[in-house]
Amino acid sequence: MSESLLMIPGPTNISERVREVMSRPQQGHGSPEFTEKFGEMLKLARLAFKNNDGSQFAFTGSGTLAMEASVVSTVQPGDKVLVLDTGYFGQRMASINEAHGAKVVQLQYPIGTHANPDDLKRKLREANFRAVFITHVDTSSAVLNPIKELVAECKNAGAFPVIDSVCGLAGEELDFDRLGADIVFTASQKAIAAPPGAVLIAVSNELLGYFQKRAKPIEGWYLNLLRWKPIMDDPKTYLATPAVQIMLALREALLELKEEGLEERWKRHRVLAEKIREGLQRTDVRFVAEEGYRANTLTGFIVKDGMAPQVQKELRDAHKIEVARGLGDYGGKMIRIGHMGILSAEQADRTVKAVGETLAKFGAAPPAPAPNNGPRNPGL
Ligand SMILES: Cc1ncc(COP(=O)(O)O)c(C=O)c1O
Numbered sequence: 001m002s003e004s005l006l007m008i009p010g011p012t013n014i015s016e017r018v019r020e021v022m023s024r025p026q027q028g029h030g031s032p033e034f035t036e037k038f039g040e041m042l043k044l045a046r047l048a049f050k051n052n053d054g055s056q057f058a059f060t061g062s063g064t065l066a067m068e069a070s071v072v073s074t075v076q077p078g079d080k081v082l083v084l085d086t087g088y089f090g091q092r093m094a095s096i097n098e099a100h101g102a103k104v105v106q107l108q109y110p111i112g113t114h115a116n117p118d119d120l121k122r123k124l125r126e127a128n129f130r131a132v133f134i135t136h137v138d139t140s141s142a143v144l145n146p147i148k149e150l151v152a153e154c155k156n157a158g159a160f161p162v163i164d165s166v167c168g169l170a171g172e173e174l175d176f177d178r179l180g181a182d183i184v185f186t187a188s189q190k191a192i193a194a195p196p197g198a199v200l201i202a203v204s205n206e207l208l209g210y211f212q213k214r215a216k217p218i219e220g221w222y223l224n225l226l227r228w229k230p231i232m233d234d235p236k237t238y239l240a241t242p243a244v245q246i247m248l249a250l251r252e253a254l255l256e257l258k259e260e261g262l263e264e265r266w267k268r269h270r271v272l273a274e275k276i277r278e279g280l281q282r283t284d285v286r287f288v289a290e291e292g293y294r295a296n297t298l299t300g301f302i303v304k305d306g307m308a309p310q311v312q313k314e315l316r317d318a319h320k321i322e323v324a325r326g327l328g329d330y331g332g333k334m335i336r337i338g339h340m341g342i343l344s345a346e347q348a349d350r351t352v353k354a355v356g357e358t359l360a361k362f363g364a365a366p367p368a369p370a371p372n373n374g375p376r377n378p379g380l
Contacts, residue, residue, distance in 0.1 A: 007351050008324040009139050009298040011189035011196045012341035021252045022245045029241050037251050038235040044254035049202040051176035057201040057232050060243040063166040066185035066199035068096050070162050072220035077101030079130040084115040088140035088327045093133040111141050114293040117149035124157035131160040136168035140327045142289045142300035151179045171269040171297040171340040182207040193341030194253035197246035269296040272348050279352030284365050297340040303364040305333045311364050319354035
């Protein structure tokens with residue numbers, strides 16, 4: 001029987017090299033050995049974001065911590081913010097903003113559709129928004145949003161674009177400096193192919209300057225990016241204990257990314273995603289994301305309502321392949337396959353074949369039409 005294969009949209013497979021780093025004896029968080037490597041890791045993060053002169057931050061925690069840190073640091077209570085809601089994680093972003101006293105306006109899109117830059121342009125004319133929250137790849141729908149055009153509209157209107165690239169960075173094209181981005185964050189467990197437990201945040205000098213001159217100082221303590229700036233500049237300084245092994249693993253995974261080359265990794269993701277989509281199309285699956293906006297990091301497709309648990313179980317039991325189901329309302333009728341990080345063409349083929357066999361065995365492929373006008377993913 002072949003090996004178990006993890007094909008969920010994070011955490012993703014990690015290399016032996018990364019695993020080995022985590023099994024070494026404990027290092028002190030203030031030791032020169034560790035703090036030097038932490039500093040190197042932040043330099044490598046700069047390459048992953050393609051950000052030359054902004055500031056890089058790394059925290060122990062999951063992607064949601066980066067979402068909240070970006071809100072707490074960028075948004076003042078009472079500020080008007082715009083959230084582009086293309087699914088579950090856009091909705092989480094709105095909820096976090098509300099929890100911190102922002103006045104949230106949402107541009108809502110039916111599941112599977114992308115955020116439209118023209119809609120954004122119109123909306124930005126209606127009010128002064130402090131920030132616009134954009135999900136690069138919404139992992140609930142597998143939609144890839146057009147960040148270049150969306151960021152350009154934000155910049156024209158003088159609003160800070162906040163980009164959640166938890167399911168994008170390293171797998172989808174993103175060039176912080178070229179975009180003119182202000183804040184982009186990601187998490188370790190997706191296309192970077194490190195274990196879960198760390199987040200990376202890149203912040204432009206302009207936004208950092210704004211953090212300093214806000215009328216109301218940043219309210220959070222642990223989530224206050226400004227408080228962490230001196231520590232990121234000099235990791236020898238103690239503020240709170242990082243997850244040492246996770247940070248070392250993240251450094252190793254970023255080294256692997258550097259060795260592969262960022263552009264090469266983007267390309268590898270594109271090629272494998274096309275291969276998977278083509279293979280699945282031959283089995284007549286119906287993709288959730290609309291054509292032209294399908295992510296290269298994961299694919300979501302519809303199965304007959306209520307059959308997703310059965311399909312997931314069969315893939316696990318009979319094929320040793322772990323896939324994810326939809327989130328919220330889509331738990332019973334959507335399967336999501338993660339194809340980011342470290343993945344071979346053979347593993348992609350094996351997954352496509354197993355999905356085809358499973359859908360045929362249960363007659364689980366749904367009849368037309370497309371689900372794009374269906375109910376919204378209720379999210380939280
Ligand atoms: C796009 C996106 N944003 C945010 C998150 C939240 O990350 P975490 O589950 O690590 O808190 C996820 C998790 O999958 C995600 O895909």
